[in-house]
Amino acid sequence: MDHEQAEWNRFCRAIESVKDGLILFCTGAGISKASGIPTFRGSDIEAVWNRSPMELGTYAFFEETPVGHWEWFLGRFDSYFERQPNPAHYAVTALERWQQARGGRMTVITQNIDLLHDRAGTKELIHIHGDMGHARCTRYGCENGAPKGKIRFDSLDFSAFRAEPRLEHIPRCSACGSLVRIHALLFDEYYTSHRDYRMRDAMNATQEARLMVFVGTSFSVGVTAAMLESAHLRQVPAFSLNPEVETGDWEGVGVMNLQVNAEEALPRLCEAVGASM
């Protein structure tokens, strides 16, 4: 048996062995790649401003130019509303059902705002970075703004803005008249800035998890690093599915990486453990 196969078998056995405990998934951009959503690197829309997503996806940029903020968001994310979940998203839902049926629990923390897990039917879901189905008022304390409020994105009329991107065409909050912004964690903001990011729930799940599975993400930022530290301290097994990293121990971070595509591997996992998709 080769090394890859041995690690794969270990992964399947680890999933099976959790039984009535909590399996925690953490998904990032890689799981949505097969749905046609590019990972968060520079694209055409960023080139227009000659800046990186990390500069455009900030509140500082909103303050500099609210028009630019919305042009960037619509330019990058508008087409995502038409994307469909891929087999990896459906497999996650199948695993959740399977895990619940045997008396266990499964929680999915996603960094993605694309709502593809929701549309694939996953129930125990934490959108740690917000979601593109909502916007919110920029005025803190407004019923439609942080720390608790939000506005359904499809209730806002962007037609005038799309035709002519100007400040006076950005939709306003119906309660207070302030400008609206995207309902997503920007690079210069904190998880505590809105209740919907559910950082506390994510950390509680992290403390309870008996197994962690990372899909299509790296360990450089925020929540993944915190989860991994917890896994390490409590000696909880952690696996990662990432086709861009060779199978084996991910350098020094205590995760077993499997060099596989999620859209192939997760359905295969379902088959291996008997979770019907």
Ligand SMILES: [Zn+2]
């Ligand atoms: Zn408001």
